Amino acid sequence: MAQANKYIRNFCIIAHIDHGKSTIADRLMELTGQVSARDMENQLLDSMDLERERGITIKLTPVRMYYTAADGCEYEFNLIDTPGHVDVTYEVSRSLAACEGAILVVDATQGIEAQTLANVYLALENDLEIVPVINKIDLPSADPEGTRREIEEVIGLDASDAPCVSAKEGTNIGAILEQIVAKIPAPKGDTEAPLKALIFDSYYDNYKGVILFVRIKDGSVRVGDLIRTFRSDKQYEVTEVGTFNPKLLPKDSLNAGEVGYVAASIKSIQDVAVGDTLTDARKPAAEPLPGYKKVQPVVFCGIYPLDGSKFNDLKDALLKLQLNDASLIFEPDTSVALGFGFRCGFLGLLHMEIIQERIEREFGLDIITTAPSVSYRVHKTDGEEFYVDNPSHLPDPADIEWMEEPVVKAEVYTPPEYIGAIMELCQDKRGVFKDMTYIDEKRVRLLYRLPLNEIIYDFFDGLKSRTRGYASFDYELVGYERSELVKLDILLNGDVCDALSMIVHKDRAYPRGRELAENLKEAIPRQLFEIPIQAAVGGKIIARETVKAVRKDVLAKCYGGDITRKKKLLEKQKEGKKRMRSIGSVEVPSEVFMSILKTNKQK
């Protein structure tokens, strides 16, 4: 067996927003002579507006550096960026699966933050070696020793030799480079074995086709090789391989342990899923990499163009997004209330929000999103059995023998002081307690069995607010369980609005119906007539609210000088109306369909 290059180090950086991840990355590249700091700003950190605003990194931008260490050997570093946000764990795990180590950056003035903690746990679970670094020692309020103690006590890492640095001033950055060499293991893997490469990201290039970001685990790949994808089982001839500097830098080959890209004139976005394994078509590996779990959408919602004529634009947008987000699935769907659109599947609520925002921002489309749902298994009286994730596709209750809902095994990691609050929350969400273990003094693992449809509403918000963000949460679908489920309908002005229907547990129907009606009452603006809002289960009304009719809506005076002003005012009002959708005779703001659930907080 030919050992993978022992001079390679693949790592990522874990840091709380603002703790200096980008500055450290900047310094590392500067010190290794990669690119000038100025260029880097625009290259490595070339991120979406959305990321900047929400303080999360969604796109992963790898970069390769070369470093001659104190031992006189030249090392190849591959830095793979990680998202900083706890909810994007699927993205984090994507980058973690490509690394052997992680630099943990902690701000010496602030200490460890909750999100960082969650990602560190994730890295530990992925067997990554953690290299703690204490940053911002140049600030007067810095407490490097306190921070060192905190790292040891809270995470349980040995931080005795953690470098104290100032990325801003470039102090002690060399120590980080040395620790990367010393602490992070070289990649394992056999360069002679059949090719096994993990696709951890991709994007579409107009000239080269789909560019795959890969981590070679075993074997090698070179131009001209015939490669095959495991999951989609497609073959391609490699046209280019290379590394990132961080721009694409063509090479002859990529070998075990390396991180780089592969282009193979792949035209179809759908054929290569991120998370899939590449292998040699002539000499295939026996089995794919475990990589990360096969992505399975668990949350579904309808996405419709606000302007019905933009259906095809929406389709294009979804196709493009799917390219570097294999977990996004969609199919055409229609709604009585909203017309033609798509039923989309996501990994979770945040994923859903990110996709929605990207559609709006990157593609400039105005969309309407319906309430999220999960996929239910329906057993009809005639023996037929199928899955339904769209409440409006649920058969007549008389034809349903019984139904099942997806349940998850939920793991919550938390400091012990929040155990009570978390148990209460899980209880509230129809959770069944399974287990509780103390990992150490500071970390407790709670295990619950929870219906997925309870999680998709406001579980995250509840967890965050009850634990001040210190709990991390993950779940795994474990199967289906029989459940008493009913369809909750919303009637606007007497007519059922299919886009607002949802499937809920029968015990939840009444409170949720009331909440929904109340929220809708707040969200729907007053119109010229009174609008009754009713929640109904099986034709029986369980809640009612009323949007009162508007009573004053006129400019008091309209004389010579007011005419232009009045026209402008009406034009402005008309702009507002464009964000509305007519459901029967009722005009409903487009964000209502989604927002009614968000406001559905613990009251």
Added chain:
Amino acid sequence: MCNIIGEKSENTAVSPVERRRELSLPKEQRCGIYVHVPFCRSKCRYCDFTSYPEKIGLAEAYMACVYKEMKLRAEELHGRKFASVYFGGGTPSVIDAKWIAGAVRRLRELYAVTPDAEITVELNPESVTAEKLAVYTAAGINRFSVGMQAASDVLLQELGRAHTVSGFRRAAALLRGKNFNADIMIGLKGQTAADVKEAVSLAAESGARHVSMYALTPEDGTPMYGDYLNGDLPDEDEVAALYNCGRAALAERGFYRYEVSNFAKAGFASRHNRNYWQRGEYIGFGVAASSFIAERRFTNTRDLDDYIKCILTDHYPVVDDERTTPQDAKFERVMLALRTEEGLSLKAYAAEFGADLLQDFSAPLQKNAPFLEQTEDGCIRIKEEYLFVQNHILVDFLQNA
């Protein structure tokens, strides 16, 4: 809450059709003149109009400029007949009455102002004197508009008005027998239905033949806006209730509503204002005055010094100037006419645009059918109970335009 009774069966024996006939201005009367007098004794708390209490010393120079502007425009407006003149402000009555009289004289010299023209001047109770009225009347001014606003000293103070209720009574006594309007404001801080009723009584008993009842619009930048931000002003439901109450009280007194904010005894609807709502032409003189001539809407500068400078150097002081498109024209016609009791006559629309209103606006007409009605003499109008919520309806017409 008041009952809205008696408004349909008014004591006046005028049928709705006749009333509408009275309201509809003959084409030759659809041209008016507006003169802006931007001076006041003090600024009211709600006021965002162009007025300069501190610059009243400039009144003489200013009016000289207005005269000159009249002259500048005379040639291009030659051939038009003007059936109304309106002096608004500010407070036209704070300046020497001879300047107003002089303006009327010049207008008659330079323009074809019809012999029976309606000539109105706005007055504030505190600045009315018998001498001034004598000068106005001698100049041919035949209509007055008094800023009464409320029948409670507390409310008047709240508004920052310079007069009191007794001050209004004094002014009204001087105006007795003349054709005058009284302004009433609704939506004031602490205002009750009883306050509105009392204001209507005061106006009616003082001999007003016309009442303009406005809902206060808190404008950004005025002291009143602070009250609005602090939630001190009545909300929309309360304002609507006050309005309905005032409307009922006015109807009881024989004032019928001919436009959202305007009420008159039979035969006393203002010609000058009706001209606006029938999309007639008008020329505005003075600072901030707006004009609509030959499908152009233009407005003079709102800055007094700029205005004077422009005029003195023989320039038009116009700052905004927009030409209306045929689409604009149709929409404006609908927007303005739907403010009025008479509504929009299908025949008049066809005559003006050579088009069918029902076709041009079929979608919004259909969508808003529950809120509209067609009268027996072929007019489309907003049902009376929706007149106060018409923006919702008009927006749909805009989408069509």
